Amino acid sequence: MFGTSGVRGPVGDVLTADLALDIGRALATDGAETVVIGRDARDSGRMLVQALTAGVTECGTDVIDVGVEATPTVARAVIRKNADAGVVVTASHNPAPDNGIKLWTAAGQAFDEKRNDRITEIVGEEAFTFAAHDAIGTATRVDDARAHHERALCEAVALPDDLSVVVDLGNGVGRITADALFAGGCDVETLNGQRDGRFPGRPSEPTAANCETACEVVAATDADLGVVHDGDADRMMAIDEQGRFVPGDALLALFARREASAGDRVAVPVDTSLLVADALAEVGADVTYTPVGDAYVAARTEEPDVVFGGEPSGAWIWPATTRCPDGPLAACRLAALVADHGSLAELVDDLPTYPIRRDSIRTDAKAAVVERVAELATDEYDDVSTLDGIRVETDAGWFLVRASGTEPLIRITAEARDETDADALFETARDLVARGRDAV
Numbered sequence: 001m002f003g004t005s006g007v008r009g010p011v012g013d014v015l016t017a018d019l020a021l022d023i024g025r026a027l028a029t030d031g032a033e034t035v036v037i038g039r040d041a042r043d044s045g046r047m048l049v050q051a052l053t054a055g056v057t058e059c060g061t062d063v064i065d066v067g068v069e070a071t072p073t074v075a076r077a078v079i080r081k082n083a084d085a086g087v088v089v090t091a092s093h094n095p096a097p098d099n100g101i102k103l104w105t106a107a108g109q110a111f112d113e114k115r116n117d118r119i120t121e122i123v124g125e126e127a128f129t130f131a132a133h134d135a136i137g138t139a140t141r142v143d144d145a146r147a148h149h150e151r152a153l154c155e156a157v158a159l160p161d162d163l164s165v166v167v168d169l170g171n172g173v174g175r176i177t178a179d180a181l182f183a184g185g186c187d188v189e190t191l192n193g194q195r196d197g198r199f200p201g202r203p204s205e206p207t208a209a210n211c212e213t214a215c216e217v218v219a220a221t222d223a224d225l226g227v228v229h230d231g232d233a234d235r236m237m238a239i240d241e242q243g244r245f246v247p248g249d250a251l252l253a254l255f256a257r258r259e260a261s262a263g264d265r266v267a268v269p270v271d272t273s274l275l276v277a278d279a280l281a282e283v284g285a286d287v288t289y290t291p292v293g294d295a296y297v298a299a300r301t302e303e304p305d306v307v308f309g310g311e312p313s314g315a316w317i318w319p320a321t322t323r324c325p326d327g328p329l330a331a332c333r334l335a336a337l338v339a340d341h342g343s344l345a346e347l348v349d350d351l352p353t354y355p356i357r358r359d360s361i362r363t364d365a366k367a368a369v370v371e372r373v374a375e376l377a378t379d380e381y382d383d384v385s386t387l388d389g390i391r392v393e394t395d396a397g398w399f400l401v402r403a404s405g406t407e408p409l410i411r412i413t414a415e416a417r418d419e420t421d422a423d424a425l426f427e428t429a430r431d432l433v434a435r436g437r438d439a440v
Contacts, residue, residue, distance in 0.1 A: 004293030024055025060131030159184025174233030219243025248312030
């Protein structure tokens with residue numbers, strides 16, 4: 001039922017009021033006494049929140065409804081309200097017909113697989129514990145979550161008072177970013193600032209292709225940088241002052257190098273560029289690889305020497321502050337970084353670029369093929385990780401063979417420090433997949 005980012009899919013198909021009701025019941029049955037609930041701007045969220053609230057209160061647990069807010073705002077509210085769990089109704093960067101349900105611990109961290117499996121088990125067995133008629137939970141609406149989050153951002157980051165920032169909200173719920181930057185003294189111009197879950201301004205996912213207008217605005221003005229969010233503002237991507245969309249791996253390298261010192265580690269998913277490891281090596285730090293998904297990255301930051309975590313897709317985690325990917329916090333920290341160094345374009349241009357190759361192979365037996373590839377790679381290479389797919393490290397670079405989580409595809413990625421090695425590693429990976437498919 002749960003993927004790496006909760007339950008997510010088309011409303012009326014994957015996401016129904018019945019499912020939301022049962023997840024609410026399961027949360028309460030599993031022991032939560034108070035649950036914070038919030039949602040993004042999708043209109044279907046109204047119905048799903050009502051169903052969740054009914055399920056939670058039906059089993060004797062109280063609900064605190066924080067309304068339409070960014071995912072990191074809701075996650076922080078779970079801690080501040082001393083709640084036992086949280087729920088965000090959001091499909092994040094997915095298109096408008098989708099919605100989703102993501103669960104949060106009392107520490108404001110996404111549920112791990114074990115806890116998601118427990119909720120799935122309760123729902124599947126309909127093993128709900130209903131409250132007596134006089135012990136039904138209460139539902140209370142509060143409207144202070146964003147103000148508290150904004151205050152926390154201003155306290156956490158010293159913002160410059162002479163920086164000009166374009167903030168593309170993508171019709172999502174990330175207005176807090178513009179408010180916090182403005183409160184800190186920045187000159188702020190917003191794009192797609194009207195909250196609208198249909199995402200009429202641009203598709204919700206903050207990719208280079210989807211953010212061309214924001215890039216043009218930054219390039220045509222005297223802005224020092226641009227920041228862009230997805231629908232629930234857990235992701236943040238950037239645009240330099242020349243109007244160039246900053247690749248996620250480059251942004252991850254900049255954040256990681258700023259946060260880490262000698263002996264520290266930074267949590268990154270297995271598909272992360274060599275660029276990040278090389279940038280950290282300059283300061284005596286290292287990467288630690290996780291499966292793809294911000295919940296896995298967040299979990300790794302619980303280890304004491306892991307000072308930062310991030311995904312090239314735009315999820316950034318500062319564990320000393322919050323283990324929820326916090327797009328507004330990332331925007332503020334990036335503004336401070338640019339103010340310190342003067343030019344985001346120069347920071348990015350100073351990073352090396354490495355050739356990377358990607359492809360997908362269609363197969364209806366992806367799990368079996370990947371399992372066979374793992375056997376072959378383990379026999380033939382010394383440095384093999386099967387943490388999420390098969391990642392093989394060599395002196396020249398690395399390659400990754402991984403089953404798609406949503407399609408009948410096997411993804412192949414290879415990266416090296418020069419073109420010839422990248423081509424060779426890519427062909428090696430393709431050959432392993434072909435041999436694995438022939439053996440299935």
